Amino acid sequence: MSITGARSAADVVVIVIATFLCTAHAVAENVSRDALATFEKNALAVRELEASLLRSDYREGLAKRAAQCLEQLEAMRLGKDELGGDFFAYYHARLLSLTGEKRRADLLLLSLLDKPDIAPDAIEQLLLNEGYSGVSPYLSILRDIVPLTRDARIADAMEGDWLGLPWKHQPDVPDFPLERGDGPGYPEQIARIFEQMGMYDMASVTYREIIWHRFMIDVFQTCLLCPRYVKVATAEYRCGNVNSMANWLAKAIVFGMDDAKSEAIQLIRMMAESGLPPRPKPVPNAGMLKEIAELYCERNMHPRAWELLQKYAGIVGAEEAQRLEDQYRKQWLVLMVDYFGDSKKCVLFGQDATTTEDRLRITVPPPCRKEALAEAARKVKELIKQGQ
Numbered sequence: 135m136s137i138t139g140a141r142s143a144a145d146v147v148v149i150v151i152a153t154f155l156c157t158a159h160a161v162a163e164n165v166s167r168d169a170l171a172t173f174e175k176n177a178l179a180v181r182e183l184e185a186s187l188l189r190s191d192y193r194e195g196l197a198k199r200a201a202q203c204l205e206q207l208e209a210m211r212l213g214k215d216e217l218g219g220d221f222f223a224y225y226h227a228r229l230l231s232l233t234g235e236k237r238r239a240d241l242l243l244l245s246l247l248d249k250p251d252i253a254p255d256a257i258e259q260l261l262l263n264e265g266y267s268g269v270s271p272y273l274s275i276l277r278d279i280v281p282l283t284r285d286a287r288i289a290d291a292m293e294g295d296w297l298g299l300p301w302k303h304q305p306d307v308p309d310f311p312l313e314r315g316d317g318p319g320y321p322e323q324i325a326r327i328f329e330q331m332g333m334y335d336m337a338s339v340t341y342r343e344i345i346w347h348r349f350m351i352d353v354f355q356t357c358l359l360c361p362r363y364v365k366v367a368t369a370e371y372r373c374g375n376v377n378s379m380a381n382w383l384a385k386a387i388v389f390g391m392d393d394a395k396s397e398a399i400q401l402i403r404m405m406a407e408s409g410l411p412p413r414p415k416p417v418p419n420a421g422m423l424k425e426i427a428e429l430y431c432e433r434n435m436h437p438r439a440w441e442l443l444q445k446y447a448g449i450v451g452a453e454e455a456q457r458l459e460d461q462y463r464k465q466w467l468v469l470m471v472d473y474f475g476d477s478k479k480c481v482l483f484g485q486d487a488t489t490t491e492d493r494l495r496i497t498v499p500p501p502c503r504k505e506a507l508a509e510a511a512r513k514v515k516e517l518i519k520q521g522q
Contacts, residue, residue, distance in 0.1 A: 180387075334369040361393070409457040420449050
């Protein structure tokens with residue numbers, strides 16, 4: 135497929151990623167110091183509630199302590215229109231779930247499914263409320279809004295006929311696994327390169343995919359992720375997306391260890407002192423774009439690589455972009471044969487991957503696309519109505 139002949143599909147994916155944050159959030163020009171101070175105070179108060187939950191005595195019972203925290207949270211009267219309001223609403227639903235008021239929690243979570251910062255967390259809580267199982271209908275909903283997760287691959291397998299394949303003999307699942315090292319394929323390197331080019335919206339998407347790569351994680355792993363919450367918030371700050379910045383800072387303050395909390399508060403106070411910085415003009419660089427494409431391929435996400443090259447062929451050079459695209463497509467087809475074996479029905483990222491033509495049409499969508507969130511809300515509403 136040629137660079138020019140394939141541009142429409144690639145443009146859709148890359149443009150959606152590049153404009154994701156700008157379309158999902160209103161860009162606020164100014165936020166008062168009082169509003170930022172109130173936000174910091176609220177986030178620290180909710181952090182204390184979370185600490186109280188973690189200190190709960192097993193003899194007392196988590197539900198009883200959660201009920202006490204819920205009473206305190208509701209007394210704070212936090213509104214959705216406040217800075218961090220989407221996160222505080224999610225935390226409210228979380229406490230409702232812990233106290234056993236799952237119907238109220240589910241309805242509140244449903245109202246958050248159009249919020250790109252919170253929707254995956256809301257789906258995770260809905261899964262927990264349901265009583266998580268490997269055949270939950272929520273798995274496919276989660277896959278559709280956050281395609282790069284290992285749980286999403288389970289949903290793909292359920293829709294295909296390859297659930298019983300010997301996974302240990304397959305290539306790595308195409309995703310962003312959470313690693314402790316910082317090797318050449320580590321996705322934070324991709325985010326940092328985007329930052330170097332002033333493409334903070336793309337960096338934010340990458341950090342989000344690292345965070346959301348796996349759900350149902352424990353408290354310790356959540357604490358490890360919190361420094362990345364600050365990285366998302368910082369990228370949003372550079373983009374001028376104040377509400378989104380606040381949601382991620384609230385996550386870092388409430389769930390993070392002291393270092394993450396301190397970094398988050400430092401960013402809040404820097405903004406209170408200096409306001410929003412001018413949004414930097416992206417400066418795509420051919421060498422850096424090719425490096426990102428290679429890193430995508432190292433994580434078995436070849437469609438992302440050739441979509442990026444198609445989008446920036448004018449910078450990389452049309453001939454060079456075409457050469458690399460042809461190379462990546464051949465590698466992808468070999469990988470797909472190894473991945474699916476002799477399966478007759480193959481699904482990847484919720485897309486048909488059965489034939490060679492299907493596999494070359496596959497895209498790796500960004501998280502929380504507007505249409506995916508709308509469809510998720512429709513499906514969740516129906517599940518709640520059914521009592522699932």
